[in-house]
Amino acid sequence: MGRRDRRRDLAWLAPVAAAYALVQLVLTVPGTGLGWDETVYVSQVSRHAPAAFFSAPRARGITYLVAPVAALTPSPTALRVFLALLSAAALLLCLWVWRRLLPAPVLALAGGLFAGLWVTLLYGSQAMPNLWVAFGALLAVGCFLRTARDHTDRLAPVGLAAGVALAALMRPMDAAWLVLPLACAAVAVPSWRRPALFTALAVGAVLGGIEWIVEAELRYGGLLARLHRAGEIQGGLGWNPAFADQLRALDGRTLCRPCDGPWSRPVTGLWWLALPPLIIGGLVTARRAGRLTVILVPTAVGLSLAAPYLLLIGYAAPRFLLPAYALLSLPVAVLLARLVTMARARSRALTALCLALVGFHLAVQLAITAAAAERSRATRAAFTAVAGELRRQGLRPPCVISGSEAVRAAFATGCASRQVYGGHDGSITAEELVALARTRPVAVLVQGNRPPPWARGWRSHPLPEVQGVPGYQAYIAPSARPATEPLPKNASWAR
DSSP states (O other): OOHHHHHHHHHHHHHHHHHHHHHIIIIISTTOOOOHHHHHHHHTTOSSSOOOOOOTTOOSHHHHHHHHHHTTOOOHHHHHHHHHHHHHHHHHHHHHHGGGTSOHHHHHHHHHHHHTSHHHHHHTTSSOSHHHHHHHHHHHHHHHHHHHHOTTOSHHHHHHHHHHHHHHHHOHHHHHHHHHHHHHHHHHSGGGOOHHHHHHHHHHHHHHHHHHHHHHHHHSSSHHHHHHHHHHHTTOOSSOOOHHHHHHHTTTOSOBSSOOSOOOOGGGGHHHHHHHHHHHHHHHHHHHTTOHHHHHHHHHHHHHHHHHHHHTOSSBOGGGGHHHHHHHHHHHHHHHHHHHHHHHHHOHHHHHHHHHHHHHHHHHHHHHHHHHHHHHHHHHHHHHHHHHHHHHTTOOSSOEEEETTHHHHHHHHTOEEOOOSSSSOOOSOHHHHHHHTTTSOEEEEEESSOOOGGGTTSEEEEOOOBTTBOOEEEEEOTTOOOOSSOOOTTOGGGO
16 A cells, blocks of 8 residues: 555544544543452552452453553543553554555444444543453454465564454453454465464464463462352353343443343443344445455454353443454444445435434433443542541551452552452451451441441441442451541652
8 A cells, every 4th residue: 555545544544543532531531530440450550559359350461551650650540541542542553454454434434333332432541451352353353364365464463463462461261252263264264274374373362361371370270270260250151141231231331240120221222232233234235345254254253252241141241342342343334334325325315314323323322421431430539538538547558448349448548458258359367357457457348337247346437428329337446546637648648
């Protein structure tokens, strides 16, 4: 491609990435705080508080990604800005890779469809791995097709390995569902049985997954043991169709576990119900245009990435399907581009109808994004208030917080979080925590007035409501002495 072609393609793709960054900076960045999972990931490299317990299913890829900012400042806003700009750049890079496979207008439409979803907008600036798996998958599949079709494209195998490595570094199990259909495609098509494809897939999987495997050997007694523990934490893997759960979660719920509530806002899931026929239509359109292979491969990989979350896990989180949405946006864009072309040629009224539907869809997605961001702001304010109250009651580093919502409360206060019952942490016994309370400030947070037996002698102090739920109490060990004078503003735990 010549310089003029590159400038033309950039004129199509850059505005999509710029709009994606702008919407994040306006809607999801200002004033939002870290979620529970984000706190776990960020705490691993933050100097603001000790690292939270890192459970078996997690991988450290997102921690490495946020380390340059998280290690320098505890500011969630700084982290949000960094990730918003980085995710927009990643979107542009992934679309750019596909230029030799699909026309730039189709890619711009696909990028807009994917970036316009509320889940993509919300998680673009969050320290969560799923969106980065999506970018890795989009990069890997595009480079796979370029490697298969053009033996002289020397950068494509490198991009393929990099995409797989990124996915494996973020979520190793997702990377397995990415590599499997690509390897099968390379075997099934005789002309694709090239060492470069298999080598790039293997190198990417090893480079991205080696850290998780080594950690499994060191901390869990082996890879199989870690996989078993990860399955336990996720509620066990088995035949658990979650289509209805994922549909209900599209109204803005970031986690639906259990997902037994009503589908209160059906309008938020209309696009999801339309997705299967749109994908089929995209495949048919691609076949007629001579691009069936280019669309069939990302469709197959997208369905593969969606399969475990739709069939094997008994709960829903919209972010789980981000890699599938990224790839499935391609067949949908192929169909919609064709329909827009036909509408423009035949009827202005039909064109206006298409634009109105697109505008309505985007308006719904933006409204959900804004509502989710507002909830995050409220949560940040709540934990800031909780942290301030705990500091006044003597919880100052080195301190330890246990109990309900301990992870975020501890991070906001500058304390370590340790759990003695339930959940997947269980990193300390009650006896060990009581012994620890003799030498440093310790508190356990509970909802209501029933402390655990080992904390019944500790003093009780009411806390501000957490996530809109009142009635939280802190039971504080005698070693924590309430502040008798204002806390120093320059203390690292008071920032």
